[in-house]
Amino acid sequence: MSEEPEYCKNCGTMNAPGAALCANCGESLKPKQAWFGPKRVGYGYSPRTWQGWLIIIVFIIIVILVTRFVVH
Secondary structure (H helix, E strand, C coil): CCCCCEECCCCCCEECCCCCECCCCCCECCCCCCCEEECCCCCCEEECCHHHHHHHHHHHHHHHHHHHHHCC
């Protein structure tokens, strides 16, 4: 059972089967996952990756700091 070579979507280089990065440009060969996606229940979006959660945490910290120092 032979695996097919993977082609880079960025530069078109043929890479070895199972490669994680392009040998030519270094781009990831794995599909990118969105940081936010639709909620499973209800309306709106929710974080799907650690980057999405990091954005939420930084936003909360900024809101807390602004309300503490600007309102007083």
